[in-house]
Amino acid sequence: MRFHTRKWIKPQDLNPNGTLFGGRLLEWIDEEAALYAIIQLENPKTVTKFMSEIDFKSSAKQGDIVEIGLEVTKFGTASLTLKCEVRNKMTHETIISIEKIVMVSLDENGKAKPHGKTEIEYVKNRLES
Incomplete structure (x- = not known):
């Protein structure tokens, strides 16, 4: 799994218990999955279709740095199906895992659009062609 983005937990990210609000974390995950899928599928009209069971394993507190990892499955x-793990950058303790996030490429009418991709492409490889 590759960890792409880091977030610093600030006061506005906390719930009444003083730990990271789950909704904020899900917002970050959804955004990260969308950005990843848009870049992979080369289509800015890519949306979240499905997110499987979300498993909160531990919490994070103000000042912690978390990192979001994605893996294409x-x-x-x-579509592009991803697996996600968010972990504490310092301790590597898993905070949340999501087994399946399905992102769908859309056409200009909002209908599913075939993307023709079969494997992960890295930006450096696209630039070499």
Whole structure:
């Protein structure tokens, strides 16, 4: 799994218990998955279709740095399926895991659009062509 983004837990990210608000973390995950899928599928009209069970394993507190990891598990005709893990950067303790996030590439009418991709492409490889 590759960890792409880090977030610093600030006061506005906390719930009444003084720990990271789960909704904020899910917002960050959804944004990270969307950005990753948009870049992979080369389509800015890519949306979240499905997110499987969310498993909160530990919490984070103000001042902690968390990192969001994504891994491609499947390329569909118009979709990209990802697995996600968020962990504490310093302790590497897992905070949350999501087994399946499905992102779908859309056309200009909002319908699923085949993307023709079958494997992960890295920006450095695209620039070499």
